[in-house]
Amino acid sequence: MKLYxxxxxxxxxxxxxxxxxxxxxxxxxxxxxxxxxxxxxxAEQERARTAAFACPAEAIEVEE
Structure with missing residues (x-):
């Protein structure tokens, strides 16, 4: 998984x-x-998804 x-x-x-x-x-x-x-x-992927989902500006993209 990668974050942007x-x-x-x-x-x-x-x-x-x-x-x-x-x-x-x-x-x-x-x-x-x-x-x-x-x-x-x-081990960090669930927290990464949660953080991305919580972004009010929808500025975080998750690439699976």
Whole structure:
């Protein structure tokens, strides 16, 4: 699984960071950033999906 952020959609709500702080961080522009290249290990996939679903701006894309 791989995650992508559509930066132009991100409004910096931080839901993804609250739900999966090991996958996301807040950038200097107050928008979410991926930690690493977006590849999600099997043990983290459920949290990644939850974080993507929780994004109010629908800025996170999950590629299975």
């Amino acid at each position: 952020i559509e930066f132009e959609k991100c409004c910096g709500f931080g839901e993804c960071i609250a739900l999966a702080p090991d996958l996301f961080r807040m950038g200097g522009d107050n928008r979410a950033q991926l930690i690493g290249d977006g590849t999600v290990q099997p």
